[in-house]
Amino acid sequence: MTSETRTPNPESQPPARAAARAAQERPQVLPTAEGWEQQRTPEGRPLLQFASPRVKQPPQHLADLSLEERQAKAKELGLPAFRAKQLSTHYFQHWTTDPAAMSDLPKAGREELVAQLFPPLLTEVRRLKTDDGNTIKFLWRLFDGALVESVLMRYPGRITLCVSSQAGCGMNCPFCATGQAGLTRNMSTAEIVDQVVAANRLIAAGELGEKEHDDERVTNIVFMGMGEPLANYKRVMNAVHRFVDPVPMGLGMSARNITVSTVGLVPAIRKLADEDLPVTFALSLHAPDDELRDELIPVNNRWKVDEALDAAHDYYVKTGRRVSIEYALIKDMNDHAWRAALLAKKLNQRGRGWVHVNPIPLNPTPGSIWTSSERHVQQEFIETLRAAGVPTTLRDTRGKEIDGACGQLAAAE
Numbered sequence: 188m189t190s191e192t193r194t195p196n197p198e199s200q201p202p203a204r205a206a207a208r209a210a211q212e213r214p215q216v217l218p219t220a221e222g223w224e225q226q227r228t229p230e231g232r233p234l235l236q237f238a239s240p241r242v243k244q245p246p247q248h249l250a251d252l253s254l255e256e257r258q259a260k261a262k263e264l265g266l267p268a269f270r271a272k273q274l275s276t277h278y279f280q281h282w283t284t285d286p287a288a289m290s291d292l293p294k295a296g297r298e299e300l301v302a303q304l305f306p307p308l309l310t311e312v313r314r315l316k317t318d319d320g321n322t323i324k325f326l327w328r329l330f331d332g333a334l335v336e337s338v339l340m341r342y343p344g345r346i347t348l349c350v351s352s353q354a355g356c357g358m359n360c361p362f363c364a365t366g367q368a369g370l371t372r373n374m375s376t377a378e379i380v381d382q383v384v385a386a387n388r389l390i391a392a393g394e395l396g397e398k399e400h401d402d403e404r405v406t407n408i409v410f411m412g413m414g415e416p417l418a419n420y421k422r423v424m425n426a427v428h429r430f431v432d433p434v435p436m437g438l439g440m441s442a443r444n445i446t447v448s449t450v451g452l453v454p455a456i457r458k459l460a461d462e463d464l465p466v467t468f469a470l471s472l473h474a475p476d477d478e479l480r481d482e483l484i485p486v487n488n489r490w491k492v493d494e495a496l497d498a499a500h501d502y503y504v505k506t507g508r509r510v511s512i513e514y515a516l517i518k519d520m521n522d523h524a525w526r527a528a529l530l531a532k533k534l535n536q537r538g539r540g541w542v543h544v545n546p547i548p549l550n551p552t553p554g555s556i557w558t559s560s561e562r563h564v565q566q567e568f569i570e571t572l573r574a575a576g577v578p579t580t581l582r583d584t585r586g587k588e589i590d591g592a593c594g595q596l597a598a599a600e
């Protein structure tokens with residue numbers, strides 16, 4: 188163990204005193220990247236990559252375009268505009284890109300047209316399933332060899348897909364597997380959307396656990412896969428439009444069932460609040476004090492806890508949508524009762540009923556020695572928040588045994 192602690196080693200004290208002391212004051216373990224080297228700036232700060240490296244983007248796909256743009260594209264290809272609607276119906280309603288299934292399109296030129304508008308974007312490399320078949324992790328290869336993952340989860344009455352928005356991530360959070368390799372590139376709108384369409388296809392084929400009814404599909408989307416969605420703002424917003432726009436413009440999903448999760452890019456949170464799209468907003472806070480959050484979430488060096496909470500609160504005021512605070516509980520690092528009390532105080536200062544807290548026991552990442560908080564500590568943390576009137580629910584993370592849980596997506600082949 189190389190993590191520093193601020194309290195003296197309890198073993199050097201008489202046992203009774205040490206126990207009494209430990210009960211009152213738990214040690215403070217400080218974050219250090221274990222088992223890998225965190226990239227740093229010349230000044231020694233963790234490196235933040237906001238801009239995607241300038242690399243080739245994937246070929247344009249129908250899902251990159253709005254319906255008007257698709258109609259313009261059809262015209263450009265010498266076709267009547269209504270062909271755009273037909274092609275959109277195949278993709279967004281029937282989840283197919285198979286020319287043989289498109290009998291409403293003239294046979295001559297059909298294959299070429301389909302090849303042009305539906306270039307294959309995601310190639311399945313591997314699929315891991317939990318024993319009960321209700322959780323599936325996909326590993327996808329993109330056109331340039333970049334690897335990303337998505338995780339599909341069946342719950343009673345809903346099916347959630349956790350999507351990636353970037354290949355890699357530039358936010359460099361020391362406890363998250365994705366950040367460790369840095370940012371490869373932003374994903375295109377269609378690469379994001381196609382994760383959902385591929386999942387719908389698989390569900391329709393009966394491959395996700397036991398079906399509850401016949402016309403099942405992804406009902407909920409969380410931007411909690413690889414990447415920082417607000418660092419790829421435009422493409423992510425276009426993808427959200429494809430999710431919520433009615434068929435055949437898009438998939439016709441409900442905006443409130445789509446969750447955008449961020450480390451706290453404050454100007455982008457404010458922009459999101461102005462979009463007039465009532466998506467669910469989640470802030471990955473993980474610490475209520477800047478001293479610790481500066482280390483845990485490097486972007487905190489740009490936008491502090493209070494600025495991020497102000498932006499989250501304004502999101503609630505503008506949209507009326509209750510905000511989620513994500514909080515990974517890490518043993519002796521951020522799980523102290525005083526931190527729960529401080530978090531409650533900061534949330535209550537901004538009002539009541541606008542927020543709920545979602546603690547997540549830390550998931551192990553490769554090479555890391557950080558551990559999840561003990562059960563009674565989790566309980567104490569939750570009860571401290573609840574006693575202060577803050578609705579709090581422990582997140583049940585899925586897919587741990589297939590490394591598909593939060594923070595475990597690293598996309599190695």
Ligand code: SAH
Pocket residue numbers: 358362363364410411412413414415416448449450470471513514515547548549550551552593594595
């Ligand atoms: N970049 C976005 C979305 C991706 S991560 C964000 O940070 O919000 C989705 C959630 O998983 C975030 O709250 C993230 O902090 C959390 N997470 C990352 N690593 C984790 C780990 N090892 N255990 C539990 N949660 C983790």
